[in-house]
Amino acid sequence: MPKPGSRLRLVDVAEAAGVSLATASRSLTGRDGVSEEVASRVRQVAASLGYVVNPYARTLAGGASSSVGLVVHQVDDPYFSEIAGGVIQVAGERGLMVQICHSGRDPDYELRQIRHLIAQRVGVIIIAGSGYDDPRTEASTKAELTAFQSLGGRVAVIGRHALGVDAVLPDNEAGGFALGAHLLSLGHRRLAVAAGTGALTTVTDRMAGVLRSLRSLGLDPSSLPVVHTDFTREGGCRATEQILRDHPETTAIIALNDAMAMGVLSVLRGLKISVPKKMSVVGFDDVSVAADLAPSLTTVRLPMTDMGRMALELALKPPSTRARRRSTGHTLVVRDSTGPPRR
Amino acid sequence: MPKPGSRLRLVDVAEAAGVSLATASRSLTGRDGVSEEVASRVRQVAASLGYVVNPYARTLAGGASSSVGLVVHQVDDPYFSEIAGGVIQVAGERGLMVQICHSGRDPDYELRQIRHLIAQRVGVIIIAGSGYDDPRTEASTKAELTAFQSLGGRVAVIGRHALGVDAVLPDNEAGGFALGAHLLSLGHRRLAVAAGTGALTTVTDRMAGVLRSLRSLGLDPSSLPVVHTDFTREGGCRATEQILRDHPETTAIIALNDAMAMGVLSVLRGLKISVPKKMSVVGFDDVSVAADLAPSLTTVRLPMTDMGRMALELALKPPSTRARRRSTGHTLVVRDSTGPPRR
DNA sequence: TTGAAAGCGCTAACAT
DNA sequence: ATGTTAGCGCTTTCAA
Numbered sequence: 001m002p003k004p005g006s007r008l009r010l011v012d013v014a015e016a017a018g019v020s021l022a023t024a025s026r027s028l029t030g031r032d033g034v035s036e037e038v039a040s041r042v043r044q045v046a047a048s049l050g051y052v053v054n055p056y057a058r059t060l061a062g063g064a065s066s067s068v069g070l071v072v073h074q075v076d077d078p079y080f081s082e083i084a085g086g087v088i089q090v091a092g093e094r095g096l097m098v099q100i101c102h103s104g105r106d107p108d109y110e111l112r113q114i115r116h117l118i119a120q121r122v123g124v125i126i127i128a129g130s131g132y133d134d135p136r137t138e139a140s141t142k143a144e145l146t147a148f149q150s151l152g153g154r155v156a157v158i159g160r161h162a163l164g165v166d167a168v169l170p171d172n173e174a175g176g177f178a179l180g181a182h183l184l185s186l187g188h189r190r191l192a193v194a195a196g197t198g199a200l201t202t203v204t205d206r207m208a209g210v211l212r213s214l215r216s217l218g219l220d221p222s223s224l225p226v227v228h229t230d231f232t233r234e235g236g237c238r239a240t241e242q243i244l245r246d247h248p249e250t251t252a253i254i255a256l257n258d259a260m261a262m263g264v265l266s267v268l269r270g271l272k273i274s275v276p277k278k279m280s281v282v283g284f285d286d287v288s289v290a291a292d293l294a295p296s297l298t299t300v301r302l303p304m305t306d307m308g309r310m311a312l313e314l315a316l317k318p319p320s321t322r323a324r325r326r327s328t329g330h331t332l333v334v335r336d337s338t339g340p341p342r343r
Numbered sequence: 344m345p346k347p348g349s350r351l352r353l354v355d356v357a358e359a360a361g362v363s364l365a366t367a368s369r370s371l372t373g374r375d376g377v378s379e380e381v382a383s384r385v386r387q388v389a390a391s392l393g394y395v396v397n398p399y400a401r402t403l404a405g406g407a408s409s410s411v412g413l414v415v416h417q418v419d420d421p422y423f424s425e426i427a428g429g430v431i432q433v434a435g436e437r438g439l440m441v442q443i444c445h446s447g448r449d450p451d452y453e454l455r456q457i458r459h460l461i462a463q464r465v466g467v468i469i470i471a472g473s474g475y476d477d478p479r480t481e482a483s484t485k486a487e488l489t490a491f492q493s494l495g496g497r498v499a500v501i502g503r504h505a506l507g508v509d510a511v512l513p514d515n516e517a518g519g520f521a522l523g524a525h526l527l528s529l530g531h532r533r534l535a536v537a538a539g540t541g542a543l544t545t546v547t548d549r550m551a552g553v554l555r556s557l558r559s560l561g562l563d564p565s566s567l568p569v570v571h572t573d574f575t576r577e578g579g580c581r582a583t584e585q586i587l588r589d590h591p592e593t594t595a596i597i598a599l600n601d602a603m604a605m606g607v608l609s610v611l612r613g614l615k616i617s618v619p620k621k622m623s624v625v626g627f628d629d630v631s632v633a634a635d636l637a638p639s640l641t642t643v644r645l646p647m648t649d650m651g652r653m654a655l656e657l658a659l660k661p662p663s664t665r666a667r668r669r670s671t672g673h674t675l676v677v678r679d680s681t682g683p684p685r686r
Numbered sequence: 687t688t689g690a691a692a693g694c695g696c697t698a699a700c701a702t
Numbered sequence: 703a704t705g706t707t708a709g710c711g712c713t714t715t716c717a718a
Contacts, residue, residue: 007462009711020689025713035687052462057711059399060694067410067440075431076631076648081424088418088443097410097442097463100431119350119395120440233635262635269637288419292576292605294612294637305419352695363705368697378703400695403710407697 008051017045028053029063055097065123065153067097068312071113073105073129077259078287079304083128083158086308094316096124103129105197105231107137114144124154124315128308130202130231131161138162149319156315158307160201166314166323168307171330172202175300176209177216178332179254179282182298184217186340188252188280191224194239194264195256196231203231206256206284225250229260236263244271251341252280258287261297265337276339286333295336303328351394360388371396372406398440408466410440411655414456416448416472420602421630422647426471426501429651437659439467446472448540448574450480457487467497467658471651473545473574474504481505492662499658501650503544509657509666511650514673515545518643519552520559521675522597522625525641527560529683531595531623534567537582537607538599539574546574549599549627568593572603579606587614594622594684601626601633604640608680619682629676638679646671 014024019042026034027042034042055066070087072080084100091098099122103110110129117125125148132138142163145155149165156166183191193210196203211221225247229235236255240263243250255261261283265275273279275295283290286301310326317324357367362385369377370385377385398409413430415423427443434441442465446453453472460468468491475481485506488498498508503515526534536553539546554564568590572578579598583606586593598604604626608618616622618638626633629644653669660667 007464011711021712022689022691022714023687026688029713031713033687038687050462052459054403054464054711056399056402056464057694058713060397060403060696060710061712061714062694063713065399067442074428075418076421076424076428078419078421078424081419081421081427084424084443085417085419085445088445092444095459095463097440099410099440100427100443101435102431116395119393120438121397121399262632265637266635289605289632289635292609292632292636294608354695364696365698365706366704369704372697374697376703381703397695400710401697403694403712404696405698405710 007054008049010051010053013042013046013049013051016049017042059121059123065121066095067099067122068124068126068315069117069120069122070098070100071103071110071117071125071127071129072100073103075100075102078289079257079259079285080128082287082304083308086305087126087312089305090309090312105129105200107132107134107141111137111141111144114141118144118148118153122153124156124312126311126315127155127157127161128159128311130159130200131157131163133199133201133204135162154315154319156311158311160205164323167325168311168314169325169327170202170302170307171328172205173209173212175284175302175330176206176256177213178209178300178330179284180210180213181216182332182334183252183254183280183282183338184213186280186338188341189219190247190249190251190341191254192243192247192250192252193224193226193254193256194236194243194260195226195228196235196260198228200231203228203256210254231257231260233259233263233266236260237267240264240267250279252282252338255281255283258283258285258290258297258299261299262293265293265297275337278342280338280341282338290333291335293337298335298338299333301331301333351392353394353396356385356389356392356394359392360385402464402466408464409438410442410465411467411469411658412460412463412465413441413443414446414453414460414468414470414472415443416446418443418445421632422600422602422628423471425630425647426651429648430469430655432648433652433655448472448543450475450477450484454480454484454487457484461487461491461496465496467499467655469654469658470498470500470504471502471654473502473543474500474506476542476544476547478505497658497662499654501654503548507666510668511654511657512668512670513545513645513650514671515548516552516555518627518645518673519549519599520556521552521643521673522627523553523556524559525675525677526595526597526623526625526681527556527562529623529681531684532562533590533592533594533684534597535586535590535593535595536567536569536597536599537579537586537603538569538571539578539603541571543574546571546599553597574600574603576602576606576609579603580610581606583607583610595681596622596624598624598626601628601630601640601642604642605636608636608640618680621685623681623684625681633676634678636680641678641681642676644674644676
């Protein structure tokens with residue numbers, strides 16, 4: 001790979017403004033020690049010359065690191081690409097680079113990616129994938145991130161992680177409750193859940209909400225069939241096959257994300273089981289295609305783009321002693337995939 | 344933003360390996376001037392120590408720039424997120440950062456983004472969005488990129504651009520032909536096209552293929568209704584409304600990308616016009632949800648992830664005098680949205 | 687409040 | 703083939 005092009009340097013700006021290099025630097029970084037008068041003049045000159053700081057030099061010199069590492073399970077999963085969109089927006093506004101990497105839903109691989117980001121000297125790490133119910137790797141990850149933070153790095157996560165860092169918390173439990181309550185209020189009593197791997201906190205939390213909806217009506221949660229498979233479309237397919245085989249009386253399937261719901265719908269379509277006439281189906285996330293499936297999918301909307309924005313904004317705030325939390329809301333979006341049970 | 348953490352430096356590796364800094368550097372960058380014996384020992388030591396080069400220092404020192412700028416119309420559009428996935432894979436393999444930015448399908452805004460990437464000193468720029476039939480901005484963009492390249496920067500584009508740089512060329516014309524031929528062979532004679540903005544070369548090329556399919560059967564291409572709207576789902580909706588209003592005899596709609604096809608299907612569903620019984624619909628791209636729409640969408644598959652990989656690989660090759668081109672293939676994927684016309 | 691100068695960690699001339 | 707050293711452009715002590 002080549003060298004980046006040579007350009008205007010800060011010395012050139014300093015010279016044009018008739019100040020020293022140090023003063024120019026202070027003016028542009030917003031550090032104090034410069035009269036506001038001089039500072040604004042320098043900024044003026046810099047802008048008129050079209051000066052853009054060299055992020056490599058700045059970072060090397062010990063200034064702010066100008067890149068943020070974003071860890072997603074997979075970028076070409078709509079849930080994550082929407083989050084990435086939000087992160088990229090904010091980064092763009094602040095002139096930061098975003099380095100995206102995949103975790104593949106594997107805590108060990110994720111830890112390696114995080115180590116790599118740190119080694120690469122990113123200044124901020126955003127972990128957008130779900131947390132894991134795996135104390136061992138969570139502990140290693142936490143140790144790594146704590147060391148990173150003690151050296152000045154910033155971290156924010158999306159989802160419930162046991163990492164002791166700033167977090168954006170999607171409304172998973174409440175969303176799960178809303179989904180269960182919706183189906184119960186339609187009259188369904190034979191529910192089944194197509195759940196992702198139990199090792200993901202996202203799955204656990206959404207599940208908890210579903211169970212609470214049953215209890216709130218005095219129903220026995222232990223009678224609810226829950227099939228744990230991959231948290232993907234393919235997992236949705238397999239879960240559905242199993243549900244149909246082991247629980248043929250089921251009238252509604254709750255998929256714990258939209259990808260799984262797509263798998264559910266696809267299997268039902270293949271078997272010509274009409275939705276919602278013979279089977280109601282709900283998803284979770286409201287990825288943009290959810291409205292275009294046929295039937296269009298009833299689901300819980302999470303503000304993914306905003307979650308991405310919030311996470312980066314949180315990470316860029318001055319650090320606080322205690323980890324901060326921002327909860328998102330959720331919206332139940334009722335579409336055509338749910339209706340009263342056939343009777 | 345904080346400083347990145349302090350870590351192992353190349354001197355430490357050099358010391359541990361008992362060689363000089365320069366030798367260590369040469370060993371790790373693969374430069375020659377070191378005996379293969381020493382070089383491999385240094386690499387060994389570096390690996391065992393967990394050394395990772397500081398990209399900021401390396402870039403500043405005039406070595407390879409370690410970041411690639413990726414310009415997409417929008418990351419949370421599945422077409423682009425799949426391409427981004429490919430670029431990220433390759434970048435990950437080579438230890439490069441990927442800086443993604445949005446162009447929003449606006450040539451002027453795109454030019455600004457490119458300028459910004461250059462100012463940020465990326466070493467490689469990948470433009471993944473369609474080219475524009477707009478000589479003015481294409482010329483400005485070309486000038487900018489030429490200057491960038493003359494300073495050592497590398498560029499590759501995906502799609503037909505008039506930029507004189509290495510390019511990955513999606514099989515747009517042939518794909519358009521395949522789509523037209525498929526419908527014609529089913530017996531359709533009343534086609535209509537929901538096309539994106541005529542300003543995009545992607546639209547022009549796909550359209551050309553469709554027209555050729557008509558001519559190949561001796562039909563008159565000028566009688567084909569073509570509605571140009573946004574190259575999005577929303578555009579597909581509006582195009583469909585217009586087609587139904589002005590050309591009610593239409594039996595098949597060709598949408599020039601899957602996003603538009605989703606809009607088409609959605610309007611038809613709303614009007615209870617059955618697909619494919621009363622209307623056949625085809626899309627283009629084969630984004631991953633295409634198979635999950637109902638009816639599942641007949642479309643032309645483009646290898647988006649590979650296109651992303653190829654583009655970055657192309658850009659990372661040693662520069663050549665003439666611009667290189669890599670054509671992709673395409674596959675017609677026939678699903679349930681097409682059938683013979685109602686008679 | 688401002689300026690001069692010492693690095694940050696690395697690569698690439700320039701020696702040897 | 704290997705080592706020595708001068709920067710890359712910036713931030714940040716340290717002096718004034």
